[in-house]
Amino acid sequence: MKKCIILANGKPPQKSIITFFQKNGYDTLICADGGANSALKLSLTPDYIIGDLDSISKAALKKFENKSKIIQHKRQTDTDVEKCLKFAINKKFNEALLIGVTGDRLDHTFCNLGIVLKFFAKINLSLIAENSYLKPYAHNVELKSIKGEIVSLYGFDSKTKITSKGLKYPLNNISLPFGKKESTSNVSNSNRVCIKIKNGVIFIIRDFNTMRKHGLFQFD
Structure with a gap:
């Protein structure tokens, strides 16, 4: 059973939440573009950084350029979270946990809840927002x-x-x-x-x- 965590550029989670899931089989960390900034703050090293790379900081890019696989997709027809999910599905991951997909931008939060509906039939999805756990x-x-x-x-x-x-x-x-x-x-x-x-x-x-x-x- 292949499981991954997708860390987006919303409100950073507590590190203990991520490590809890990592200890329970979610052993691949995929950052959606600026999610790498949160990974840097949390002292986590992503396995992959995926997106159009317009949100990742110079510091995060420098830190991870030789440690993470960085995949740039410039297309604007899907969000960075969608790009990560398509990658996970293509790589035959069975489950993905979405973290950092909520925060100050209500439009982004609403969009990401819609993404759960859009993709849950293709990959087993769950989502953490603050201290709430959502599953479809x-x-x-x-x-x-x-x-x-x-x-x-x-x-x-x-x-x-x-x-x-x-x-x-x-x-x-x-x-x-x-x-x-x-x-x-x-x-x-x-x-x-x-x-x-x-x-x-x-x-x-x-x-x-x-x-x-x-x-x-x-x-x-």
Whole structure:
């Protein structure tokens, strides 16, 4: 199982978050252009730096020019994060964790959430934003949980039907169309949360620190 971390040019994450995933099999670090600046600040060495290279600092470029594989794509028809994902798919990576894809620019954040929807069928994707862990699902899933864990669910259209077991506020074959209905801050009341999904995709967002503390990540 090949796994990679894609570090973008948004708000830098805590280094401990990256090292946690590196210790759990995400052993290739790909920086999306200016994500290399964050890698430099965090004393991390990327395996690859990919993008149009208009955001990487001179200091980062000098630091990594002989240590990382630098791949420049000047095309402007896709974002640097998309370039990294296309590279990962081409290199047969099975999973990619997106970090640094949120921050001060709401348009960039919104774009990157859209990229998750665009690519999740081609590569197993997850995303870290601050202390939140987001993962898309288009199939039935059983989540390892603890009582009291916050579990938020978001759908996108009225066709997608969701049924839950193990949540305080149960969902029974209902849709969560974006902008109309959601299941924010639902609460686990079991050590297993089962979600059945029909005809679409949903985002499930959980707290990273809770998951790490209680061993709730289900790594393959």
